[in-house]
Amino acid sequence: MNDTLFSIIESGARELEINLPPNAKAVFEAYYDFLIEYKQIVNLTAISGAQEVARLHFLDSLALLKTVNFTNMSVIDVGTGAGFPGLPLKITNPSINLTLLDATGKRVIFLSELCKLLEVNAKCINARAEEAAHLPEFREQYDIVVSRAVARLNTLSELCLPFAKLGGAFIAMKSIDSDEEVDEAKNAIAALGAKITANYDYIIPGTDITHRAVIVSKISETPENYPRRFAKIQKAPL
Secondary structure, eight states: OHHHHHHHHHHHHHHHTOOOOTTHHHHHHHHHHHHHHHTTTSOOOSOOSHHHHIIIIIIHHHGGGGTSOOTTOEEEEETOTTTTTHHHHHHHOTTOEEEEEESOHHHHHHHHHHHHHHTOOEEEEESOHHHHTTSTTTTTOEEEEEEOOSSOHHHHHHHHGGGEEEEEEEEEEEETTOHHHHHHHHHHHHHTTEEEEEEEEEEOTTSSOEEEEEEEEEOSOOOTTOSOOHHHHHHSOO
Protein backbone atom coordinates (compact mmCIF):
# COMPACT_ATOMS: atom_id res chain seq x y z
CA MET A 1 0.00 0.00 0.00
CA ASN A 2 2.79 2.41 0.85
CA ASP A 3 4.42 1.67 -2.52
CA THR A 4 1.18 2.88 -4.09
CA LEU A 5 1.21 5.95 -1.84
CA PHE A 6 4.68 7.08 -2.81
CA SER A 7 4.42 6.13 -6.47
CA ILE A 8 1.40 8.46 -6.69
CA ILE A 9 3.25 11.25 -4.85
CA GLU A 10 6.36 10.79 -6.99
CA SER A 11 4.41 10.77 -10.25
CA GLY A 12 2.30 13.75 -9.19
CA ALA A 13 5.35 15.76 -8.09
CA ARG A 14 6.94 15.08 -11.47
CA GLU A 15 3.77 16.34 -13.19
CA LEU A 16 3.82 19.46 -11.01
CA GLU A 17 7.56 19.85 -11.77
CA ILE A 18 8.45 19.68 -8.08
CA ASN A 19 11.65 18.01 -6.92
CA LEU A 20 11.31 15.71 -3.92
CA PRO A 21 14.18 15.34 -1.42
CA PRO A 22 16.01 11.99 -1.13
CA ASN A 23 14.22 11.02 2.11
CA ALA A 24 10.72 11.81 0.78
CA LYS A 25 9.59 8.19 0.40
CA ALA A 26 10.35 7.24 4.00
CA VAL A 27 8.93 10.47 5.43
CA PHE A 28 5.66 10.52 3.48
CA GLU A 29 5.06 6.83 4.20
CA ALA A 30 5.67 7.35 7.93
CA TYR A 31 3.35 10.38 7.84
CA TYR A 32 0.59 8.33 6.21
CA ASP A 33 0.98 5.37 8.58
CA PHE A 34 0.87 7.61 11.67
CA LEU A 35 -2.10 9.56 10.31
CA ILE A 36 -4.14 6.43 9.69
CA GLU A 37 -3.21 4.97 13.07
CA TYR A 38 -3.96 8.18 14.98
CA LYS A 39 -7.22 9.04 13.23
CA GLN A 40 -8.85 6.17 15.10
CA ILE A 41 -8.31 8.23 18.26
CA VAL A 42 -8.74 11.81 17.03
CA ASN A 43 -10.88 13.23 14.22
CA LEU A 44 -8.16 14.33 11.81
CA THR A 45 -9.50 13.71 8.30
CA ALA A 46 -12.45 12.07 6.59
CA ILE A 47 -10.13 11.00 3.76
CA SER A 48 -8.60 7.55 4.10
CA GLY A 49 -6.79 5.13 1.85
CA ALA A 50 -3.34 5.56 0.36
CA GLN A 51 -4.47 6.80 -3.05
CA GLU A 52 -6.86 9.41 -1.65
CA VAL A 53 -4.41 10.70 0.97
CA ALA A 54 -1.59 10.84 -1.61
CA ARG A 55 -3.64 12.94 -4.02
CA LEU A 56 -6.14 14.90 -1.93
CA HIS A 57 -3.81 15.74 0.94
CA PHE A 58 -0.15 15.43 -0.08
CA LEU A 59 -0.27 16.50 -3.74
CA ASP A 60 -2.92 19.14 -3.11
CA SER A 61 -0.56 20.65 -0.51
CA LEU A 62 2.54 20.40 -2.70
CA ALA A 63 0.86 22.32 -5.53
CA LEU A 64 1.34 25.49 -3.45
CA LEU A 65 5.07 25.27 -4.12
CA LYS A 66 4.25 26.50 -7.64
CA THR A 67 2.61 29.71 -6.42
CA VAL A 68 5.37 31.64 -4.61
CA ASN A 69 8.97 31.05 -3.54
CA PHE A 70 8.94 29.19 -0.20
CA THR A 71 12.71 28.75 0.11
CA ASN A 72 14.04 30.05 3.45
CA MET A 73 10.68 31.61 4.24
CA SER A 74 8.91 31.76 7.60
CA VAL A 75 5.53 30.08 7.10
CA ILE A 76 2.51 29.67 9.37
CA ASP A 77 -0.28 27.20 8.58
CA VAL A 78 -3.45 28.52 10.23
CA GLY A 79 -6.04 25.89 11.21
CA THR A 80 -3.65 23.20 10.05
CA GLY A 81 -5.65 20.19 11.30
CA ALA A 82 -3.60 17.12 10.40
CA GLY A 83 -0.76 19.26 9.06
CA PHE A 84 -2.04 20.22 5.62
CA PRO A 85 -0.68 22.01 3.70
CA GLY A 86 2.20 23.04 5.98
CA LEU A 87 3.93 19.76 6.72
CA PRO A 88 4.11 18.42 3.13
CA LEU A 89 5.57 21.80 2.12
CA LYS A 90 8.22 21.55 4.85
CA ILE A 91 9.03 17.92 4.01
CA THR A 92 9.59 18.85 0.37
CA ASN A 93 11.37 22.15 1.05
CA PRO A 94 13.19 21.72 4.39
CA SER A 95 14.47 25.31 4.32
CA ILE A 96 11.00 26.51 5.37
CA ASN A 97 10.76 27.78 8.96
CA LEU A 98 7.34 26.31 9.78
CA THR A 99 4.73 27.03 12.45
CA LEU A 100 1.60 24.87 12.66
CA LEU A 101 -1.32 26.50 14.46
CA ASP A 102 -4.57 24.82 15.46
CA ALA A 103 -7.22 25.51 18.10
CA THR A 104 -7.78 21.84 18.95
CA GLY A 105 -5.38 20.51 21.57
CA LYS A 106 -5.64 16.86 20.50
CA ARG A 107 -4.64 17.77 16.96
CA VAL A 108 -1.65 19.74 18.19
CA ILE A 109 -0.54 16.75 20.29
CA PHE A 110 -0.80 14.63 17.14
CA LEU A 111 1.26 17.17 15.19
CA SER A 112 3.93 17.37 17.90
CA GLU A 113 4.27 13.59 17.99
CA LEU A 114 4.26 13.41 14.20
CA CYS A 115 7.00 16.02 13.82
CA LYS A 116 9.13 14.16 16.36
CA LEU A 117 8.56 10.87 14.51
CA LEU A 118 9.41 12.41 11.13
CA GLU A 119 12.35 14.40 12.58
CA VAL A 120 10.81 17.55 11.16
CA ASN A 121 11.60 20.80 12.96
CA ALA A 122 8.33 22.75 13.23
CA LYS A 123 6.62 24.74 15.97
CA CYS A 124 3.23 23.30 16.94
CA ILE A 125 1.00 25.91 18.57
CA ASN A 126 -2.33 25.25 20.30
CA ALA A 127 -4.21 28.55 20.02
CA ARG A 128 -7.14 30.26 18.38
CA ALA A 129 -6.02 32.30 15.38
CA GLU A 130 -7.94 35.42 16.41
CA GLU A 131 -6.13 35.41 19.78
CA ALA A 132 -2.64 34.39 18.61
CA ALA A 133 -2.68 37.08 15.90
CA HIS A 134 -2.64 39.78 18.58
CA LEU A 135 0.48 38.42 20.30
CA PRO A 136 3.78 40.14 19.36
CA GLU A 137 5.56 36.84 18.73
CA PHE A 138 3.08 35.98 15.96
CA ARG A 139 1.63 39.24 14.64
CA GLU A 140 3.09 40.23 11.27
CA GLN A 141 6.01 37.82 11.76
CA TYR A 142 5.60 35.53 8.74
CA ASP A 143 6.64 35.76 5.11
CA ILE A 144 3.86 33.40 4.05
CA VAL A 145 0.57 32.44 5.68
CA VAL A 146 -1.21 29.37 4.31
CA SER A 147 -4.60 27.93 5.15
CA ARG A 148 -6.85 25.18 3.90
CA ALA A 149 -9.40 25.82 6.65
CA VAL A 150 -13.08 25.69 5.74
CA ALA A 151 -14.23 29.30 6.02
CA ARG A 152 -15.30 31.94 3.55
CA LEU A 153 -12.42 34.04 2.29
CA ASN A 154 -13.52 37.26 4.01
CA THR A 155 -13.52 35.48 7.38
CA LEU A 156 -10.35 33.54 6.66
CA SER A 157 -8.56 36.71 5.62
CA GLU A 158 -9.36 38.43 8.91
CA LEU A 159 -7.96 35.44 10.79
CA CYS A 160 -4.85 35.01 8.64
CA LEU A 161 -3.65 38.33 7.26
CA PRO A 162 -2.60 39.74 10.67
CA PHE A 163 0.13 37.05 10.75
CA ALA A 164 1.69 38.20 7.46
CA LYS A 165 4.63 40.58 7.33
CA LEU A 166 4.46 43.73 5.26
CA GLY A 167 5.43 42.49 1.79
CA GLY A 168 4.42 38.95 2.70
CA ALA A 169 1.64 36.80 1.30
CA PHE A 170 -1.43 34.90 2.40
CA ILE A 171 -2.35 31.86 0.29
CA ALA A 172 -5.89 30.57 0.72
CA MET A 173 -6.75 27.15 -0.72
CA LYS A 174 -10.17 27.27 -2.36
CA SER A 175 -12.35 25.44 -4.88
CA ILE A 176 -12.38 26.39 -8.55
CA ASP A 177 -15.91 27.76 -8.24
CA SER A 178 -14.92 30.41 -5.68
CA ASP A 179 -15.27 33.48 -7.95
CA GLU A 180 -18.20 34.92 -5.99
CA GLU A 181 -16.49 34.27 -2.66
CA VAL A 182 -13.24 35.87 -3.85
CA ASP A 183 -15.09 38.92 -5.18
CA GLU A 184 -17.04 39.19 -1.90
CA ALA A 185 -13.78 39.26 0.09
CA LYS A 186 -12.05 42.12 -1.77
CA ASN A 187 -13.30 44.87 0.51
CA ALA A 188 -12.39 42.88 3.62
CA ILE A 189 -8.91 42.18 2.26
CA ALA A 190 -8.39 45.89 1.50
CA ALA A 191 -9.48 46.83 5.04
CA LEU A 192 -6.90 44.37 6.40
CA GLY A 193 -4.04 45.97 4.45
CA ALA A 194 -3.80 43.63 1.50
CA LYS A 195 -4.91 42.94 -2.06
CA ILE A 196 -5.50 39.86 -4.20
CA THR A 197 -2.65 39.60 -6.70
CA ALA A 198 -3.29 36.23 -8.38
CA ASN A 199 -5.45 33.14 -8.60
CA TYR A 200 -3.47 29.96 -9.28
CA ASP A 201 -5.73 27.19 -10.61
CA TYR A 202 -4.33 23.67 -10.69
CA ILE A 203 -5.51 20.14 -11.37
CA ILE A 204 -4.53 17.68 -8.64
CA PRO A 205 -2.43 15.09 -10.50
CA GLY A 206 -4.23 11.81 -11.06
CA THR A 207 -7.67 13.38 -10.61
CA ASP A 208 -10.14 15.57 -12.49
CA ILE A 209 -10.32 17.94 -9.49
CA THR A 210 -9.29 21.55 -10.01
CA HIS A 211 -8.47 23.67 -6.99
CA ARG A 212 -7.51 27.31 -6.63
CA ALA A 213 -4.85 29.04 -4.57
CA VAL A 214 -5.81 32.68 -3.96
CA ILE A 215 -2.66 34.76 -3.51
CA VAL A 216 -3.15 37.82 -1.27
CA SER A 217 -0.27 40.28 -0.89
CA LYS A 218 0.24 42.31 2.30
CA ILE A 219 0.77 45.95 1.31
CA SER A 220 0.26 47.75 4.62
CA GLU A 221 0.01 46.91 8.30
CA THR A 222 -3.25 45.37 9.47
CA PRO A 223 -5.16 47.77 11.77
CA GLU A 224 -4.72 46.84 15.43
CA ASN A 225 -8.40 46.03 15.99
CA TYR A 226 -8.22 43.04 13.61
CA PRO A 227 -8.83 40.21 14.02
CA ARG A 228 -11.91 40.73 16.14
CA ARG A 229 -13.39 38.17 18.52
CA PHE A 230 -14.67 35.20 16.54
CA ALA A 231 -18.27 35.74 17.63
CA LYS A 232 -18.02 39.26 16.18
CA ILE A 233 -16.43 37.98 12.97
CA GLN A 234 -19.29 35.52 12.54
CA LYS A 235 -21.98 38.05 13.39
CA ALA A 236 -20.62 40.86 11.22
CA PRO A 237 -18.16 39.59 8.63
CA LEU A 238 -16.13 42.24 6.82
